[in-house]
Amino acid sequence: MAKEELLDKIRQSIVSMSVANTEAATREALDAGLDPLEIVVKGLAAGLTEMGDMWIRKERFISHVLMAAKALAAGQALVEQKMGGEEGTYKGKIVLGTPKGDLHDIGKNLVGMMMRAGGFKVYDLGVDVEPQAFIDKAREVDADIIGMSLIMSICLDKMQEVCTLAKSSGIRAKTLIGGPPTSAKVAAEIGADAYGGFDAPTAVRTAKQLIGI
Amino acid sequence: MNSLERIVAAIKLEKPDRVPVTPLSITRSLRVAGLNTEECLYNPEKMVKGKMAGIERFDDDAVVAGTDLFVEAESLGSTVRVYEHTAVVVDYFIKDKSDIKKLKKADPVKSGRMPYVCEEIKMLREKVDNTKVVVPVTGGPFTTASQLYGPEQLLIATFEDPKWVHSLLRICTDLSLAYWDELIKAGSHAIVALEPFSSCTILSPEQYEEFTAPYLKELFTFCWSKGVVGVNHTCADTSLIWEQMSDCGALALQLDHPISMKECKEKVGSRICISGNVHPIDYMLYGTPEAVYWKSRSVIEEAAKGSGFILGSGCDLNPKTPEANILAMVQAAKDTVYNDDLTVTFIRESYPGPAANA
Numbered sequence: 001m002a003k004e005e006l007l008d009k010i011r012q013s014i015v016s017m018s019v020a021n022t023e024a025a026t027r028e029a030l031d032a033g034l035d036p037l038e039i040v041v042k043g044l045a046a047g048l049t050e051m052g053d054m055w056i057r058k059e060r061f062i063s064h065v066l067m068a069a070k071a072l073a074a075g076q077a078l079v080e081q082k083m084g085g086e087e088g089t090y091k092g093k094i095v096l097g098t099p100k101g102d103l104h105d106i107g108k109n110l111v112g113m114m115m116r117a118g119g120f121k122v123y124d125l126g127v128d129v130e131p132q133a134f135i136d137k138a139r140e141v142d143a144d145i146i147g148m149s150l151i152m153s154i155c156l157d158k159m160q161e162v163c164t165l166a167k168s169s170g171i172r173a174k175t176l177i178g179g180p181p182t183s184a185k186v187a188a189e190i191g192a193d194a195y196g197g198f199d200a201p202t203a204v205r206t207a208k209q210l211i212g213i
Numbered sequence: 214m215n216s217l218e219r220i221v222a223a224i225k226l227e228k229p230d231r232v233p234v235t236p237l238s239i240t241r242s243l244r245v246a247g248l249n250t251e252e253c254l255y256n257p258e259k260m261v262k263g264k265m266a267g268i269e270r271f272d273d274d275a276v277v278a279g280t281d282l283f284v285e286a287e288s289l290g291s292t293v294r295v296y297e298h299t300a301v302v303v304d305y306f307i308k309d310k311s312d313i314k315k316l317k318k319a320d321p322v323k324s325g326r327m328p329y330v331c332e333e334i335k336m337l338r339e340k341v342d343n344t345k346v347v348v349p350v351t352g353g354p355f356t357t358a359s360q361l362y363g364p365e366q367l368l369i370a371t372f373e374d375p376k377w378v379h380s381l382l383r384i385c386t387d388l389s390l391a392y393w394d395e396l397i398k399a400g401s402h403a404i405v406a407l408e409p410f411s412s413c414t415i416l417s418p419e420q421y422e423e424f425t426a427p428y429l430k431e432l433f434t435f436c437w438s439k440g441v442v443g444v445n446h447t448c449a450d451t452s453l454i455w456e457q458m459s460d461c462g463a464l465a466l467q468l469d470h471p472i473s474m475k476e477c478k479e480k481v482g483s484r485i486c487i488s489g490n491v492h493p494i495d496y497m498l499y500g501t502p503e504a505v506y507w508k509s510r511s512v513i514e515e516a517a518k519g520s521g522f523i524l525g526s527g528c529d530l531n532p533k534t535p536e537a538n539i540l541a542m543v544q545a546a547k548d549t550v551y552n553d554d555l556t557v558t559f560i561r562e563s564y565p566g567p568a569a570n571a
Contacts, residue, residue, distance in 0.1 A: 017372065058453060060417070061415060061417045061420070063371060063372070066369055101296055106364050152299055154299055181493070181531075183495050185495045186495065186499065189499050198450075
């Protein structure tokens, strides 16, 4: 089977949300000697990005994207076995988390998956993260972006604290916010550099714009 | 007309005297009495003191009992903690699907916070009788299931093991039916089922039909059989499921800010009352009172004609929402008059300022 056909098969298996088909297609591509990085970028990640585009068009929904992401993770595990810990190249680095007080991680996890599919190295700090921890991690890894996702509006104060600290601490990371209570107006109010939109694919596009790629 | 009569008229698509208004100042009300969520959650007396302070200050049309949608999940075994003034689930009970067999046997008369909410309703009814609408918020079955197994895990299970998801939803619905029965006995005029995890941001319309609608239908049919109004509250985007939401047996839909009330009104407004949808953050938390007033008027212009409309915020208010903004929303509703042909006239041309309802 031609290379393009093998990659297309992986992409389609992600879009059809099948863990088994994704594993089979990824194995087939690896056995045929395809470049593991190409399998990730043009097969697995391309499938998830296509899923994200359909989500924006309201043809698919978060439930589908999560299922597709599970299929992607299964394919990715096979590729990583082959690569043996070798790191790929990244377009940018993002530190991700939900601010102190917010324990909801579904939005953050979706953004993390789509960011990885979009070529970012993601440092996921999890939920309920202290403001200073975002700054410390961003400094440690020399991150381009600090991404925060929020469900509970009461935690906007903590989000604001991170934005203020990011500016005063001299790190170069820009702040990107998202989640149901946020908006462009909220970003302006709390001093965030950008609002990532109502969905994860828009967050990825905004992140790319923020760092000029 | 008093508030109850006004809201009943709106729900029956008949003529209210003016536009009814419910800003959803749930935990925000407690602050009016100088109370916080932590001290009220397990103390109905304090909860009532806070809610009454809110309704007396804001003079809106409904007083909401309870504060959150985790009461049922907590009763079945998930751990709830008050975090930043809001109750949240911090540990999902079901780690493995087999844990479904270990869910706690919940009794609405004595388990978790269910008896506290019932007590709150009884006391609120003693205070407001039939002048204001007393309406508890509850977790819808799909949302309760998500708080027992975790939202991501539940959503994946809808594809991988739908039969198991239905068995979990059965348990959640059975508890809700028993709980709603007690809420009705306590004196609720209406009951809200909160279903944030059933929006068409999260579920497809087909999944809504399979996993949400049948169970909500059971609940709304049950409460209407007792003469109590069901309210279907779904956060985020619902634009693809308005028809389905309206077919579940509720007599009102509560809608969040990302949707067009005008489009919703055109689609389902001739058969069901709709409520919403001023942005709870952009306007209610961060806007000026004047901006809230004009935004509220524009929502009224979009959806009030023909009755079947209650002005409100898209979702519950942040506890730090400025008092003047809530008053501005209520003022916008008070500045309307319903005409006999069910059109709405505004009684003033300009924003009256905070003095009008001080």
